[in-house]
Amino acid sequence: MPDAGLRWRVPDVPGVFEAASAWRHPQPFLEVVRQTYGHLLLESLGGTYSWTIRPANRDQFRRAGLTTLGEYIDRFLQDDPRPLPYLAHVSVHRNLPALKRYLVPPPEFGPNWVDEPRYDRWSGPEIYVGRRGCYFAGLHVDHCNVHVGFVQLSGRKRFTVFPPADGQYLYTWRGVQFPYQRRNSAVRLFQPDWAERWPDACKASPRVIDVGPGQGLVLPANWWHVTQVLEAGVTWNVRIVNHTNIAPFIREHLLGIPRGIGLAASRLRDRVAGRKPAWP
Ligand SMILES: [Fe+2]
Secondary structure, eight states: OOOSSTTOOOOSSOOEEEOTTSBOSSSOHHHHHHHHHTTSBGGGOOOTTTSSOOHHHHHHHHHTTOOBHHHHHHHHHTTOSSOOOOEEEEEHHHHOGGGGGGBOOOGGGOOOTTOSGGGHHHHOOEEEEEOTTOEEEEEEOOGGGOEEEEEEEEEEEEEEEEOGGGGGGSOEEOOSSTTOOOOEEOOOTTSTTHHHHSGGGGGSOOEEEEEOTTEEEEEOTTOEEEEEEEEEEEEEEEEEOSTTTHHHHHHHHHHHHHHHHHHHHHHHHHHHHTOOOOOO
8 A cells, every 4th residue: 555655656447446534424425415414505506617516517407406415415315307407516624614623634635735725726535425326527637737636435337548648649628727738538438439430549549447335546647537326326536746746746837828829819810800719
């Protein structure tokens, strides 16, 4: 087992490990959330990148007739057959702060220099709750060369991951937020015709990793990933910055400055020319 210190090394390839003691509370996670934060409005929840729930998610909850986090958890736990959208990007620091002390990162996550509220823009520990069939379809890498640690608090999730070098085959596009990295892929792996629509993606080398209850996973920086829920459950994830990636983490922020200037200039040129601006 690696030391949680400077001797820690990020794995070359993501792998599953036991992390059953990550949740240090005698009651199941969702029971504690229900008791402590069941009153929260679903519309008030949000994660690292936007701090508000995604508009599409908000519509899903409205259509499902759900208003509070407690209603959501009740429907989830009671196996209620009515539809239940994926509850994604719930910020631990902002929405569930009293639970933070019970979520103890396993040693495999290594040291994390940004896992505190003031650095939440980078670490953003988040919770995902979903039933079988829920998925996160947008193939991407996380921002600024962070590693990402996951623990399945319950249920089972499938990660489809690609090594960083596969980005050349994945029809990438630039993120709209600083530092404007090309860290999103147009490929939609859950569409049955993805191989015809994005043929270069067939040259890539995906790996499928299933993470079960009480298991963890570390995705090294810049591994592409999508996820799907195989068995209803809860995922906790946190982004990691330490001695292994602090230099590229800072470099990515610095690169965002000329990228931002270039993007602003191209938007200005489009406006002057009367063209519809296209996001590169
Ligand atoms: Fe991610």
